[in-house]
Amino acid sequence: MMHFKQVLSVLFFFLISVCSLRAQDKVAEKAINLSLDTWHKAAAEANFNAYFNLMTTDAVFVGTDASEHWELEAFKAYSKPHFDAGRAWNFSALERHVYIASANLAWFDELLDTQMGICRGSGVIKYEDHTWKVAHYVLSAAIPNAKMNTVSVLKSTEDSTIITSFSK
Numbered sequence: 001m002m003h004f005k006q007v008l009s010v011l012f013f014f015l016i017s018v019c020s021l022r023a024q025d026k027v028a029e030k031a032i033n034l035s036l037d038t039w040h041k042a043a044a045e046a047n048f049n050a051y052f053n054l055m056t057t058d059a060v061f062v063g064t065d066a067s068e069h070w071e072l073e074a075f076k077a078y079s080k081p082h083f084d085a086g087r088a089w090n091f092s093a094l095e096r097h098v099y100i101a102s103a104n105l106a107w108f109d110e111l112l113d114t115q116m117g118i119c120r121g122s123g124v125i126k127y128e129d130h131t132w133k134v135a136h137y138v139l140s141a142a143i144p145n146a147k148m149n150t151v152s153v154l155k156s157t158e159d160s161t162i163i164t165s166f167s168k
Helices: 004-044 048-053 072-084 145-166
Strands: 055-062 069-071 092-102 105-114 117-128 131-141
Touching (some): 004 131, 048 055
Antiparallel strands (some): 055 069
16 A cells, blocks of 8 residues: 555645646747747748748648648749738738647637638648647638628629539
């Protein structure tokens, strides 16, 4: 049977371990926020290399249009003329939630102020090459529920065409 001192030692070790993990999570969360803010800033400044250096080599970007499911090289090709023209996109986080899965994997969601109005971004971020990089990002237009019927009517023709193309 364990003695009181042994039980106390085990509990103390457990408490120290939990506190250490939480401290590591806070450090990781701060680094993730900095990485995402830097990523958005690079786009706002049309800095192509800085922007894409903060994405993994197998990254995916899902845009607001139903046709926009970009693997990294295709997304670079699409984006390059915008960056070269000095007018990429300008997103700034109004709110962000970060969820740490492990020492090198997390996911997040964020409410964004953009040139399209309020949008929502969500994604997966990985720790690679000593920095947090976007592995998967989904950008969504935030449509107020009271406006959804109007928006649905506006996009119904395009939606029907897309739905038909998938049912063939």
